[in-house]
Amino acid sequence: PTGEMEKTLELRSLGNTGLKLSCVGFGASPLGSVFGPVSDEEAIATVREAFRLGINFFDTSPYYGGTLSEKVLGNALKAVGVPRDKIIVSTKCGRYKEGFDFSAARVTKSIDESLQRLQLDYVDILQCHDIEFGSLDQVLNQLHKPFPSSTPYITHPSIYQSSSQIINETIPALQKLKQSGKIRFIGITGLPLQIFSYVLDRVPPGTIDVILSYCHYGINDTTLKDLLPYLKSKGVGVISASPLSMGLLTENGPPDWHPASPQLKAACQNAADFCKKKGKDISKIAMKYSLCNEDISTVLVGMKSVQQVQVNVEAAMEVVNGEKDEEILVEVEEILKPVKNQTWLSGI
Numbered sequence: 402p403t404g405e406m407e408k409t410l411e412l413r414s415l416g417n418t419g420l421k422l423s424c425v426g427f428g429a430s431p432l433g434s435v436f437g438p439v440s441d442e443e444a445i446a447t448v449r450e451a452f453r454l455g456i457n458f459f460d461t462s463p464y465y466g467g468t469l470s471e472k473v474l475g476n477a478l479k480a481v482g483v484p485r486d487k488i489i490v491s492t493k494c495g496r497y498k499e500g501f502d503f504s505a506a507r508v509t510k511s512i513d514e515s516l517q518r519l520q521l522d523y524v525d526i527l528q529c530h531d532i533e534f535g536s537l538d539q540v541l542n543q544l545h546k547p548f549p550s551s552t553p554y555i556t557h558p559s560i561y562q563s564s565s566q567i568i569n570e571t572i573p574a575l576q577k578l579k580q581s582g583k584i585r586f587i588g589i590t591g592l593p594l595q596i597f598s599y600v601l602d603r604v605p606p607g608t609i610d611v612i613l614s615y616c617h618y619g620i621n622d623t624t625l626k627d628l629l630p631y632l633k634s635k636g637v638g639v640i641s642a643s644p645l646s647m648g649l650l651t652e653n654g655p656p657d658w659h660p661a662s663p664q665l666k667a668a669c670q671n672a673a674d675f676c677k678k679k680g681k682d683i684s685k686i687a688m689k690y691s692l693c694n695e696d697i698s699t700v701l702v703g704m705k706s707v708q709q710v711q712v713n714v715e716a717a718m719e720v721v722n723g724e725k726d727e728e729i730l731v732e733v734e735e736i737l738k739p740v741k742n743q744t745w746l747s748g749i
């Protein structure tokens with residue numbers, strides 16, 4: 402009813418999967434201590450608060466903290482006593498501390514290792530982690546040339562044939578894992594947006610259930626927006642990760658390893674300082690900005706404290722209740738204008 406404050410976190414459908422994800426998703430890379438150290442107690446308290454406040458989606462990878470994120474998330478979920486059927490868990494394969502390996506043998510072994518670390522019998526989603534590092538290289542070089550938009554799965558033209566291990570080897574291995582019940586849905590992740598249509602145009606409908614894009618739907622970079630109608634037409638669920646651009650849109654700033662240019666880092670720091678002077682929190686404003694697009698199933702944000710969980714859930718509540726940041730947003734967008742949609746290189 403009008404006038405009444407919304408109290409539960411909104412659930413959104415993930416493409417054709419039938420899954421309903423909380424609009425704020427829990428990114429567990431910080432639990433691998435990649436954004437500074439996190440104790441087991443903090444990790445458990447953070448996961449407990451997330452579940453209590455209605456977050457039902459948890460994403461990790463064997464790569465984060467060199468398997469630490471999966472272990473810490475698994476322990477935390479167990480310690481909190483979260484019922485398995487009340488949460489949606491996603492992990493990844495193909496990217497490891499030791500390097501990339503998208504071979505069928507490696508990803509098939511990888512899921513068993515992940516399940517053991519997570520202390521689970523299955524994951525809801527298994528995603529090929531950063532496929533621009535797989536053998537799409539020659540293929541991506543051809544992207545400026547016109548190609549048929551719905552190339553059949555097996556009989557694609559020979560100019561692309563040489564290189565697509567992801568399509569011809571990794572995805573079929575994941576389909577077998579789906580049949581075995583170890584995973585329910587298949588996803589692909591990466592930074593350059595072209596990789597998604599490249600793969601989706603070359604597999605039969607329903608092969609890829611989900612894509613995870615990161616750092617492309619936030620105040621400083623909105624390039625994912627143009628791809629959303631296409632993804633919707635394919636029935637593919639959209640996870641938009643890193644709404645804070647991996648720490649750029651925070652008062653404390655990004656970690657040392659952040660790949661952004663000095664110019665982009667400086668502009669984001671200016672924007673954060675500006676908000677602080679106005680008594681506002683840039684992270685909350687950024688969360689609200691990303692959450693406004695309903696074609697995104699979940700805004701996946703990395704969290705490592707109870708307070709961050711509370712702020713990010715509060716952001717979602719404010720969106721539902723129509724509390725906007727219009728004035729300050731205009732000013733923040735103005736500060737970020739010189740670096741709008743600036744990204745960095747990723748892949749081979």
Ligand code: NAD
Pocket residue numbers: 427428429430431436460461530531590591592613615642643644645646647648651652684685701702703704705708709710712713
């Ligand atoms: P992010 O943009 O979510 O930022 C995370 C940083 O912001 C962390 O330092 C976190 O502690 C901090 N933070 C979170 N909420 C805050 C708040 N309210 N106030 C201040 N600081 C806050 O970046 P991310 O963690 O890299 O991305 C989110 C998740 O998406 C990851 O944890 C991971 O699960 C997933 N992801 C996947 C890929 C991929 O598959 N290639 C890439 C990036 C991210």
